[in-house]
Amino acid sequence: MIIDKVKKLNGEEAVRTKNESASDRMIGKWVKCDNCKEIIYKEDFHKNLSVCPNCGKHFRLSARRRIKQIADEGTFKEIGGDILTKDPLHFEGYLKKVEMLKEKTKIEEAVKCGTCEIEGQKAVLGVMDGNFLMGSMGSAVGERITLAIETAIKKKLPLIMFCVSGGARMQEGIVSLMQMAKTSSAIAKLNEEGLLYISVFTDPTTGGVTASFASLGDIILAEPKALIGFAGPRVIEQTIKQKLPDGFQRSEFLLEHGFIDKIVERKDMKETLAKLIRLHIKKLR
Amino acid sequence: MSKITAWDKVQLARELDRPKALDYINSLFEEFIELHGDRCFGDDKSIVGGIATLEGKPVTVIGEQKGKNVKENMERNFGMPEPEGYRKALRLMKQAEKFKRPIITFIDTPGAYPGMGAEERGQGEAIARNLMEMSRIKVPIICIVIGEGSSGGALAIGVGDRVVMLENAVYSILSPEGFASILYKDSSKAKEAAENMKLTANDLKKLGIIDKIIKEPENGAQNDFETVINDIKKYLVQNIKKLEELTEKKLIEQRYEKFRNM
Numbered sequence: 001m002i003i004d005k006v007k008k009l010n011g012e013e014a015v016r017t018k019n020e021s022a023s024d025r026m027i028g029k030w031v032k033c034d035n036c037k038e039i040i041y042k043e044d045f046h047k048n049l050s051v052c053p054n055c056g057k058h059f060r061l062s063a064r065r066r067i068k069q070i071a072d073e074g075t076f077k078e079i080g081g082d083i084l085t086k087d088p089l090h091f092e093g094y095l096k097k098v099e100m101l102k103e104k105t106k107i108e109e110a111v112k113c114g115t116c117e118i119e120g121q122k123a124v125l126g127v128m129d130g131n132f133l134m135g136s137m138g139s140a141v142g143e144r145i146t147l148a149i150e151t152a153i154k155k156k157l158p159l160i161m162f163c164v165s166g167g168a169r170m171q172e173g174i175v176s177l178m179q180m181a182k183t184s185s186a187i188a189k190l191n192e193e194g195l196l197y198i199s200v201f202t203d204p205t206t207g208g209v210t211a212s213f214a215s216l217g218d219i220i221l222a223e224p225k226a227l228i229g230f231a232g233p234r235v236i237e238q239t240i241k242q243k244l245p246d247g248f249q250r251s252e253f254l255l256e257h258g259f260i261d262k263i264v265e266r267k268d269m270k271e272t273l274a275k276l277i278r279l280h281i282k283k284l285r
Numbered sequence: 286m287s288k289i290t291a292w293d294k295v296q297l298a299r300e301l302d303r304p305k306a307l308d309y310i311n312s313l314f315e316e317f318i319e320l321h322g323d324r325c326f327g328d329d330k331s332i333v334g335g336i337a338t339l340e341g342k343p344v345t346v347i348g349e350q351k352g353k354n355v356k357e358n359m360e361r362n363f364g365m366p367e368p369e370g371y372r373k374a375l376r377l378m379k380q381a382e383k384f385k386r387p388i389i390t391f392i393d394t395p396g397a398y399p400g401m402g403a404e405e406r407g408q409g410e411a412i413a414r415n416l417m418e419m420s421r422i423k424v425p426i427i428c429i430v431i432g433e434g435s436s437g438g439a440l441a442i443g444v445g446d447r448v449v450m451l452e453n454a455v456y457s458i459l460s461p462e463g464f465a466s467i468l469y470k471d472s473s474k475a476k477e478a479a480e481n482m483k484l485t486a487n488d489l490k491k492l493g494i495i496d497k498i499i500k501e502p503e504n505g506a507q508n509d510f511e512t513v514i515n516d517i518k519k520y521l522v523q524n525i526k527k528l529e530e531l532t533e534k535k536l537i538e539q540r541y542e543k544f545r546n547m
Contacts, residue, residue, distance in 0.1 A: 088492060089483050139547075146545065168437075168458055170468050173482050174494055177458045178547035180437060181444050184413060185420035185544050192421070210409035211397075211437040216417055230409035230437070231399030239399050249404060259407050 063112040063129035071116035078114040080144040094171040113148035119274035124152040134166035142179025149186035158196040163214040167207015180212035222251035291479040297453040306348025306391040329370030345381035348391030365398035368411035387425040390442040397438030412441040419444035425528035450486040452501040457484035
């Protein structure tokens, strides 16, 4: 009903792509918050970093928008952008699906990594993108992330990873599973070099990404109310045959159980990262 | 003998009377002292571990333990570890490093347990930490998939210098049922999934994921366990010797490169 009203307001057809899902309904110039049902002018919504100005819900961000929010303007230089999807299982329809997604999302894979500056300080930044096969990790994602980690080692830079993922990518089978070992081994190497790694959980991060590099930060941050877990809530409910309590596997729950350091709102994220990087530079002197 | 399909192998790998981790441990090694607990929360019975001797040489052994009947399986949680299991495994691996003992792991799990408690106590963190730490442990690690190697729950004790599979074992990103329910939206298509997942020892050898296939007698390792044990023992002795000739630095470098190239 509200949507109809908005349609009228806009005088145009409702546009709802699969990427936006129910959580990010774009209707012409307006957005409806699926949490508080508030209707927000799209420009205001994006100015507010894709956070609902009414209830504070943090909506999912594309890698492009995230990089814009975190990296100083014009400083992001991509690493491994030429590493593309492989099809080790020759899984029927997989590459075709990837091509379709590329066309639709205008991105090549589920993570974008690069060097950048954050408040003038150099860093390696990796940002996953949930619009691309749920941010799942196959060989290209694993390779790009490993290259980013190795770049941090080579250039002695801090590493920041924004995580959003459904886990290891099914279509690439065992090769996806091995990306967990590969990325985690690279983090082990980074640790031996005494370099800083900050991992940021965003909604949702589950499966093989939670069970590898995402959980290995020296400092682990999370956006408010992000779903974070190894097993997905549906799998757990099927296993234990009961409904999970509200807030189970959310950022606040993980903070309480000791698995993350701090919950940081999007508006404070860049400043917090910059501050943490600065504190580690001082330590080195 | 007619050709065995991938799905047949999934069935063989899951057979109740197929030898389990403790059968291998008790047959391969002269002595075995089981050690318990993760020193944080509890003792997970779906992972066993301890010190043993391989032809007189002390080694650390770790295995995912399934049961052979309902009662045993209840006790072992069907071989599905909770975080405590992985933390116990890591504790024992760190202990092995301290005392310069090679490590041998036996992989056999349908996956890490997806329960509330496991999530509360950091299932993801426990697996991640094992992957990271195993990549830097300064003693040889040999991992053997003896039955079902499913998901991160298998990999969490699977980052080794050599990864070996029994001929009828399977190793995959997820169980065929889980895979089918995600990609075909229908878990009853598990058979079809199994054929497409490249989860048999032959497939994985071709993909470069594993180093060696240990032959099994027809219808599974239980039908001539002695021969299987002898073959594994020979492989272990030979490869531990080779790996111990490397410097610690070289050993770690080679292990890094092995997974780096996947």
